[in-house]
Amino acid sequence: MNKPDSTKTPDLISEYYLRELSPVELNELQELLRSDPDARLQFVAHGRDEWLLHHIHHLQTQKIISFNPRKTRKRKIQAIAAAVAIVATLGTVLFSKSATISEMIASKPSATALARVSDYFVYEGQAISVVNDGHVRKLNAASKIRVGDRLVIPPGCQLSFQYLEENTEISLAGGSRVYITDNDGAKWIRLEQGRLMADVDKQAEEKPMRLVTRDAEVIVLGTTFELLAEKITRLSVSSGAVRFNSKNSEQSVVVNSGCLVDSSDGPLASVPYRMVHLVSTATKSLNAPVEPQMIAVDPVRNYNGLLSFDLKDVQGKILEAKLRMRVLGRELDIGGAGDLRLYRVQPGKNGNGQRVEVSIFSGGAGRNKDLVMDLDPSLLECGENEFLLTLDKGRNDFWICSAKGPVPPMLELKVVEE
Amino acid sequence: MSEAVLIETLLRRFYANQGKLRGYVFSATRDYHATEDILQEIAIVVAKKASVYDTSRPALPWFMGIARNQIQRHYRAKGKDALNISYELLEDFVPMFTSYDNDEITERQLALKRCVEKLPQKQRHIMQMRYVEELDCSQISKTVGRSIQGIYGLLKRMKNGLRKCVDFQLQQLEAIK
Numbered sequence: 001m002n003k004p005d006s007t008k009t010p011d012l013i014s015e016y017y018l019r020e021l022s023p024v025e026l027n028e029l030q031e032l033l034r035s036d037p038d039a040r041l042q043f044v045a046h047g048r049d050e051w052l053l054h055h056i057h058h059l060q061t062q063k064i065i066s067f068n069p070r071k072t073r074k075r076k077i078q079a080i081a082a083a084v085a086i087v088a089t090l091g092t093v094l095f096s097k098s099a100t101i102s103e104m105i106a107s108k109p110s111a112t113a114l115a116r117v118s119d120y121f122v123y124e125g126q127a128i129s130v131v132n133d134g135h136v137r138k139l140n141a142a143s144k145i146r147v148g149d150r151l152v153i154p155p156g157c158q159l160s161f162q163y164l165e166e167n168t169e170i171s172l173a174g175g176s177r178v179y180i181t182d183n184d185g186a187k188w189i190r191l192e193q194g195r196l197m198a199d200v201d202k203q204a205e206e207k208p209m210r211l212v213t214r215d216a217e218v219i220v221l222g223t224t225f226e227l228l229a230e231k232i233t234r235l236s237v238s239s240g241a242v243r244f245n246s247k248n249s250e251q252s253v254v255v256n257s258g259c260l261v262d263s264s265d266g267p268l269a270s271v272p273y274r275m276v277h278l279v280s281t282a283t284k285s286l287n288a289p290v291e292p293q294m295i296a297v298d299p300v301r302n303y304n305g306l307l308s309f310d311l312k313d314v315q316g317k318i319l320e321a322k323l324r325m326r327v328l329g330r331e332l333d334i335g336g337a338g339d340l341r342l343y344r345v346q347p348g349k350n351g352n353g354q355r356v357e358v359s360i361f362s363g364g365a366g367r368n369k370d371l372v373m374d375l376d377p378s379l380l381e382c383g384e385n386e387f388l389l390t391l392d393k394g395r396n397d398f399w400i401c402s403a404k405g406p407v408p409p410m411l412e413l414k415v416v417e418e
Numbered sequence: 419m420s421e422a423v424l425i426e427t428l429l430r431r432f433y434a435n436q437g438k439l440r441g442y443v444f445s446a447t448r449d450y451h452a453t454e455d456i457l458q459e460i461a462i463v464v465a466k467k468a469s470v471y472d473t474s475r476p477a478l479p480w481f482m483g484i485a486r487n488q489i490q491r492h493y494r495a496k497g498k499d500a501l502n503i504s505y506e507l508l509e510d511f512v513p514m515f516t517s518y519d520n521d522e523i524t525e526r527q528l529a530l531k532r533c534v535e536k537l538p539q540k541q542r543h544i545m546q547m548r549y550v551e552e553l554d555c556s557q558i559s560k561t562v563g564r565s566i567q568g569i570y571g572l573l574k575r576m577k578n579g580l581r582k583c584v585d586f587q588l589q590q591l592e593a594i595k
Contacts, residue, residue: 044517050448050577055450334498
């Protein structure tokens with residue numbers, strides 16, 4: 001094997017942190033790192049400097065004065081507390097166990113306030129936690145959202161906040177993770193995962209609001225839209241116009257009212273979409289002797305739910321599908337919690353026969369709140385679709401409003417022309 | 419040992435190794451936010467698996483294994499092939515260095531901040547685009563109307579200049595001590 005050219009070391013190392021190296025360049029760099037201790041030293045030093053440049057600019061956008069010269073015992077405990085708090089909240093996300101952040105680890109926020117909570121719901125035992133520069137706090141209905149906040153919204157919970165001194169409102173669905181900051185007066189949100197709905201007041205032209213996901217950027221001057229960050233990023237605009245930049249393809253497009261765009265491969269194109277709302281044609285509780293206005297889902301008593309939707313009149317390609325169900329309660333019930341599974345089943349067989357799991361909701365949903373399950377649209381069929389709703393053992397049963405109740409289950413479809 | 423005590427013990431070990439883990443994760447992802455998120459995820463997995471962890475074993479290799487899984491998840495979620503230095507190679511040498519440890523970072527960070535403030539306005543603007551707005555070099559090149567190679571060159575020169583400035587400041591600080 002040829003000896004790597006060590007004169008190229010600084011260039012390749014430096015460029016590794018600036019761009020994607022080609023496979024040939026990457027091999028060359030790896031050979032250098034294997035054979036040359038000095039290259040390894042330089043590699044780590046370059047990486048550290050690149051990380052530090054990100055870090056000091058990140059702190060600058062938070063308008064927080066740089067941290068203490070030495071890590072004190074208090075800082076160490078705060079850092080550990082931060083990790084524990086994240087564990088507590090994400091634990092609820094991951095395992096649907098009840099968890100609350102202890103008040104003892106909540107610390108006084110110091111970053112500039114940007115917004116205030118305008119709507120807030122958490123299921124009993126859960127919490128929306130905020131981490132900001134090692135400080136942890138638990139949100140409540142009177143909380144402020146501050147520069148540099150990282151928010152975790154557990155499934156079944158909801159959060160809306162309104163920016164101070166204007167009407168711009170952001171709503172976050174359960175299961176979302178966001179980072180919020182301010183770049184010299186321009187609003188900046190990174191949606192790591194989940195779904196965000198925004199109603200944005202007119203912004204100064206030189207300071208548009210920016211929303212960033214891992215593969216796209218949205219630039220907003222004033223509009224209403226929804227942003228979904230999952231495997232791809234999808235922007236759907238309800239009013240106004242929004243610029244969408246794809247980080248992968250480096251293309252950019254203006255998305256107008258009633259149109260959507262996503263970051264999937266291929267040319268970036270804004271296409272018209274429409275929302276279709278289908279009310280369940282039939283629902284029933286399997287095995288449960290309860291009133292017809294309710295569907296009971298309780299694994300202990302073997303109660304399951306059955307729901308039907310007729311998709312025969314839906315024309316076009318379904319991009320997103322959400323099943324929205326109103327959670328009711330009986331007497332002192334607070335709602336339901338656990339792993340709620342939705343299966344597509346063969347129509348007319350009362351839930352028996354072949355099952356295809358189309359969605360799972362892991363978390364809690366409060367009484368009189370909507371429980372929303374995202375469905376994989378590719379698993380929906382043209383015509384009659386029947387779904388079986390079951391709950392895994394070990395948590396609190398669900399009571400859901402049936403097709404005969406005041407708020408019947410609804411299938412919300414986002415559809416584009418084929 | 420109760421589970422709560424075990425979690426705290428392991429998180430303390432995690433915290434003690436955070437610099438090395440940060441170096442490893444950032445070297446593999448080159449993404450500041452992803453790195454911080456992955457460090458959070460590692461803490462979660464550590465707490466989740468505390469009850470099955472044998473405390474007589476060294477913790478760092480275990481943390482590194484978790485980190486590798488999280489990095490792979492990160493790339494899968496991005497739907498991209500990971501064009502990074504191989505994990506084995508990074509695991510081999512990055513933990514040998516203390517460059518990302520707090521004791522080494524703190525003074526360097528303060529010096530770097532002073533050096534960045536001394537940059538000419540145009541260069542600071544490029545820095546803002548790269549590190550605040552998180553634009554890549556091709557996006558910066560379009561914004562400022564220069565070639566992408568020109569932006570690579572400029573950023574490399576700026577970073578080299580900043581490193582010299584930081585080293586000079588740290589030497590002066592050492593001399594005063």
